[in-house]
Amino acid sequence: MFAATRLSTNSLVEIPRRVDPSRTRPCYHQGWMTLHSSFPRLLCFFGLCAWLSLQSASAPSVGAGNSQSANAKPVVHFTDIAQKAGLTAPVIFGGENTKKYIIETTGTGVAIFDYDNDGWPDIFVVNGTTLEASPTGKGPASYLYHNNHDGTFTDVTAKAGLTHTGWGQGVCVGDYDNDGFEDLYVTYYGKNVLYHNNGNGTFTEVGEKAHVAGSGKAWGTGCAFVDYDRDGKLDLIVANYVDYDSATALAPGERPACMWKGVPVMCGPRGLPWAKNILYHNLGNGRFEDVTAKAHIDQTNGHYSFSVSTLDYDDDGWPDIFVACDSTASILYHNNQDGTFTDVAVVAGAAFNDDGREQAGMGSTVGDYDGDGRLDLFKTNFSDDTSTLYRNNGDGTFDDKTFPAGFGLNTQYLGWGVMFADFDNDGWPDLLLVNGHVYPEVDSQHLGSNFREPKILYHNNGNGKFTDISANAGPAITAVSSARGLAVGDLWNDGRISAVISNMNAPPMLLVNDLRNGNHWIAFRTVGASPADRPLKKSSAASAQTSTSPLHAASFTSSTSSTSFASSRDGIGAKITVKAGTRTLVDEVRSGSSYISNSDMRVHFGLGSATKIDSVQVRWPSGLVERFDNLPVDSIHTLKEGSGTPVGIAVKKN
Numbered sequence: 134m135f136a137a138t139r140l141s142t143n144s145l146v147e148i149p150r151r152v153d154p155s156r157t158r159p160c161y162h163q164g165w166m167t168l169h170s171s172f173p174r175l176l177c178f179f180g181l182c183a184w185l186s187l188q189s190a191s192a193p194s195v196g197a198g199n200s201q202s203a204n205a206k207p208v209v210h211f212t213d214i215a216q217k218a219g220l221t222a223p224v225i226f227g228g229e230n231t232k233k234y235i236i237e238t239t240g241t242g243v244a245i246f247d248y249d250n251d252g253w254p255d256i257f258v259v260n261g262t263t264l265e266a267s268p269t270g271k272g273p274a275s276y277l278y279h280n281n282h283d284g285t286f287t288d289v290t291a292k293a294g295l296t297h298t299g300w301g302q303g304v305c306v307g308d309y310d311n312d313g314f315e316d317l318y319v320t321y322y323g324k325n326v327l328y329h330n331n332g333n334g335t336f337t338e339v340g341e342k343a344h345v346a347g348s349g350k351a352w353g354t355g356c357a358f359v360d361y362d363r364d365g366k367l368d369l370i371v372a373n374y375v376d377y378d379s380a381t382a383l384a385p386g387e388r389p390a391c392m393w394k395g396v397p398v399m400c401g402p403r404g405l406p407w408a409k410n411i412l413y414h415n416l417g418n419g420r421f422e423d424v425t426a427k428a429h430i431d432q433t434n435g436h437y438s439f440s441v442s443t444l445d446y447d448d449d450g451w452p453d454i455f456v457a458c459d460s461t462a463s464i465l466y467h468n469n470q471d472g473t474f475t476d477v478a479v480v481a482g483a484a485f486n487d488d489g490r491e492q493a494g495m496g497s498t499v500g501d502y503d504g505d506g507r508l509d510l511f512k513t514n515f516s517d518d519t520s521t522l523y524r525n526n527g528d529g530t531f532d533d534k535t536f537p538a539g540f541g542l543n544t545q546y547l548g549w550g551v552m553f554a555d556f557d558n559d560g561w562p563d564l565l566l567v568n569g570h571v572y573p574e575v576d577s578q579h580l581g582s583n584f585r586e587p588k589i590l591y592h593n594n595g596n597g598k599f600t601d602i603s604a605n606a607g608p609a610i611t612a613v614s615s616a617r618g619l620a621v622g623d624l625w626n627d628g629r630i631s632a633v634i635s636n637m638n639a640p641p642m643l644l645v646n647d648l649r650n651g652n653h654w655i656a657f658r659t660v661g662a663s664p665a666d667r668p669l670k671k672s673s674a675a676s677a678q679t680s681t682s683p684l685h686a687a688s689f690t691s692s693t694s695s696t697s698f699a700s701s702r703d704g705i706g707a708k709i710t711v712k713a714g715t716r717t718l719v720d721e722v723r724s725g726s727s728y729i730s731n732s733d734m735r736v737h738f739g740l741g742s743a744t745k746i747d748s749v750q751v752r753w754p755s756g757l758v759e760r761f762d763n764l765p766v767d768s769i770h771t772l773k774e775g776s777g778t779p780v781g782i783a784v785k786k787n
């Protein structure tokens with residue numbers, strides 16, 4: 134062990150609790166349906182609504198179907214402390230009351246990361262601009278907030294040198310030069326920005342120098358650092374939304390695609406040319422090479438790409454990439470282990486919903502919701518549609534479990550940011566969704582939706598099903614906003630997962646769970662080693678341990694010989710497996726996810742009543758599999774590659 138640090142509980146000011154019992158959840162709004170609906174879903178939809186109406190007759194308050202009664206005992210209780218904490222600057226993004234062009238609608242992402250390595254996660258909120266802003270004038274910058282450890286944050290944007298302005302979109306975090314300080318990539322409509330962390334509280338913009346700024350004509354959205362070739366140098370995937378030119382953009386109502394429910398609205402994405410995603414290979418000298426064509430990333434035609442979530446869905450040790458796409462099929466780039474990718478979303482069952490229908494994918498998140506050791510996918514979509522849960526079958530395919538898992542009822546909101554996180558630390562990852570419509574016109578034209586919408590919090594029941602606990606999870610969940618980006622993290626190192634939300638033309642929200650329970654937890658920060666400094670212990674215990682890991686046994690030999698692979702310094706892509714009692718908990722160290730956001734990359738597991746864990750195993754991107762012993766619960770541990778007990782080396786090549 135490099136360090137097993139027990140961090141003290143913070144002195145965060147307790148927030149008064151208040152529950153809003155007045156919140157209601159209509160099943161559907163009016164009789165209309167849109168082209169987003171299909172006949173089978175309609176039958177199902179109205180069948181559920183009929184059932185729900187019966188339920189509602191006997192229970193007029195909130196709480197039908199998979200919704201929790203407002204009188205039930207709260208599981209978590211979120212309060213928005215953004216104002217008190219100092220997150221006061223509004224996100225500027227296009228017009229407030231009308232959105233003339235699609236560029237004004239997509240909003241921005243959020244990152245939670247520790248930029249100064251003081252052990253306390255900080256917050257970065259991407260900012261946009263307006264159509265009226267002068268291209269040469271000083272627009273609003275994005276915001277970096279330093280964590281003061283006491284429940285407050287200080288705006289350090291200017292001091293840190295994060296001065297870039299423009300149509301900011303997504304953000305992802307990764308230490309691309311392996312110097313021990315996390316760097317920041319921010320996508321724009323226009324040139325993208327790479328902020329190199331200088332290690333002294335300041336950043337230097339090196340996008341052009343590093344060859345990752347792009348052409349300046351693309352509309353970057355989601356991004357993630359991912360070491361796809363496992364050479365220990367983080368590469369970068371950048372999603373692009375539409376091929377958009379503000380000089381020639383059509384005005385609302387000019388085409389059929391610029392009408393929604395009979396009302397002229399901004400045009401797109403339908404009717405606009407699609408854009409291709411970009412993959413940059415890290416050359417290791419501070420520069421990247423555009424390998425989009427070489428890696429076959431450009432062989433996915435006709436997508437409007439939004440958010441990126443990386444995961445090794447087929448557990449072959451090579452990171453794969455999921456991209457949620459607006460109004461088109463999702464992309465699942467399978468890593469072919471030879472520097473190329475193939476989009477397998479259709480054959481894997483992750484492109485469409487259960488009806489075989491395209492959905493308007495916005496955000497996505499990865500987590501093992503059913504505890505079978507395989508990472509599942511969840512995706513948010515447009516209003517008048519459900520979100521989508523894809524269960525990983527373990528054979529390279531997914532099944533749409535949206536309805537069996539209890540996600541069929543909430544079709545009224547337009548979803549964006551979404552994260553699996555175990556908010557009550559019971560050992561089962563819950564789901565937080567943030568919502569908001571794209572058209573402000575829905576308010577004035579009474580189109581059955583609201584521009585500002587509440588959030589949805591689903592509690593994982595541990596049996597493959599979720600319960601909507603929004604009505605009873607605190608005022609921050611029921612508060613409305615037109616939300617976009619969402620990142621989660623343990624901001625005060627006390628095991629409670631908080632959430633930061635970027636709102637359209639409003640300040641961000643900082644959701645803190647002020648309900649404590651007796652459940653235990655454990656979290657990990659990973660530090661990868663380069664091949665040169667990875668000391669492999671020659672342990673006789675190593676080979677004996679191989680068979681104790683059914684999850685990995687098929688993929689690994691007991692060899693402790695070195696491989697040609699390496700891990701990045703921050704361990705992105707490392708897979709962590711925790712065993713506690715009968716449970717096996719898995720997750721990976723992950724850069725960008727949610728809706729064009731980046732959550733705390735430390736991997737957090739709730740443990741329920743377990744006061745000890747039986748084993749922690751890390752499969753590093755280098756291939757080294759190590760066991761770390763005797764780690765106490767209720768602590769954040771730093772796991773340094775090469776300091777544990779080696780269990781094996783991944784050598785299998787499919």
Ligand SMILES: [Ca+2]
Pocket residue numbers: 307308309310311312313314315316329330
């Ligand atoms: Ca760095």
Ligand SMILES: [Ca+2]
Pocket residue numbers: 359360361362363364365366367368415
């Ligand atoms: Ca690489």
Ligand SMILES: [Ca+2]
Pocket residue numbers: 444445446447448449450451452453468
């Ligand atoms: Ca894989």
Ligand SMILES: [Ca+2]
Pocket residue numbers: 554555556557558559560561562563592593739
């Ligand atoms: Ca939970």
